[in-house]
Amino acid sequence: MHKLFVVMGKSASGKDTVFRDITQREELSLKTIVGYTTRPIRDGEQDGREYFFVSKEALLTYQDENKVIEHRAYDTMHGVWDYFTLDDGQIDFETGSSIMLGTLESYGQIRRYFGEERVYPIYLEVEDGLRLERALLREKTQKKPKYAELCRRFLADEEDFKEENLKALGIIKRYDNTDRELCLAEILKDIRLNMGI
Ligand SMILES: Nc1ncnc2c1ncn2[C@@H]1O[C@H](COP(=O)(O)OP(=O)(O)OP(=O)(O)O)[C@@H](O)[C@H]1O
Numbered sequence: 305m306h307k308l309f310v311v312m313g314k315s316a317s318g319k320d321t322v323f324r325d326i327t328q329r330e331e332l333s334l335k336t337i338v339g340y341t342t343r344p345i346r347d348g349e350q351d352g353r354e355y356f357f358v359s360k361e362a363l364l365t366y367q368d369e370n371k372v373i374e375h376r377a378y379d380t381m382h383g384v385w386d387y388f389t390l391d392d393g394q395i396d397f398e399t400g401s402s403i404m405l406g407t408l409e410s411y412g413q414i415r416r417y418f419g420e421e422r423v424y425p426i427y428l429e430v431e432d433g434l435r436l437e438r439a440l441l442r443e444k445t446q447k448k449p450k451y452a453e454l455c456r457r458f459l460a461d462e463e464d465f466k467e468e469n470l471k472a473l474g475i476i477k478r479y480d481n482t483d484r485e486l487c488l489a490e491i492l493k494d495i496r497l498n499m500g501i
Contacts, residue, residue, distance in 0.1 A: 305500065306397045306422075307397075307424050307498050308337070308403070308404065308414070309403040309424050309498075310404055310424070311405050311428065312426065312428065313428030313429065314429075314435065315435075315458060315461055316442065317429060317430045318430060318487075320405070321484065322426075322491065323405055326488070326491060326495070327403060332499070335401070336402070336403060337389070337394045338352060339404065340358055340390055341388075342357075342360050342384075344382075345357045347445075363386050366388075371392065372390060372391070373388075373413070375387070376388070376407060381453050382450070389404070408469055408470070408473060411473060412473050420474065426479060426494075428478075429478045430481050
């Protein structure tokens with residue numbers, strides 16, 4: 305059965321890293337669903353790879369056209385940043401399985417939209433201290449590090465990912481991303497199981 309895999313986790317839990325590792329496995333033939341955002345592009349990112357970076361005006365047009373599957377808006381230190389998934393033909397269960405990055409909120413909306421039997425959550429976890437270290441190291445490599453935003457996100461994650469929220473969405477399995485290789489092996493095993501391959 306064709307599925308949609310959604311990679312989730314708190315900030316700096318390794319979503320982008322794990323996502324890249326999974327999608328490099330060509331034998332899985334997973335189609336990569338790229339989300340949309342109005343936040344500014346970060347150093348090292350590429351339009352259409354991590355996200356499609358679009359204007360607020362573009363989002364409003366898509367909303368008028370009823371093309372937005374799920375949408376989240378975050379009030380950051382740098383203004384409102386929108387993240388959304390567009391019904392632009394990328395997700396097609398007839399032609400194959402796909403994978404995307406998500407949040408708990410987007411996962412909930414997407415699960416409701418497509419049905420829970422079609423959507424499989426890949427929820428990453430890293431011990432808080434290690435995760436904060438990784439977040440700080442990553443931020444230091446940016447031309448203009450945004451440390452206050454880093455702290456805001458770290459604290460916001462506490463609320464967003466609380467146990468009752470995970471439970472409400474049926475997320476039981478956690479993928480521990482302390483060790484990249486072990487984590488990836490566990491995820492690949494479950495993806496294959498889900499796809500029946
Ligand atoms: N298993 C791992 N071991 C060591 N470092 C890791 C591991 N996974 C990710 N990292 C590093 O941790 C940092 C955060 O990872 P990544 O950017 O993939 O997280 P993210 O969940 O996508 O973050 P955000 O949601 O904040 O954008 C990166 O610098 C990445 O290289």
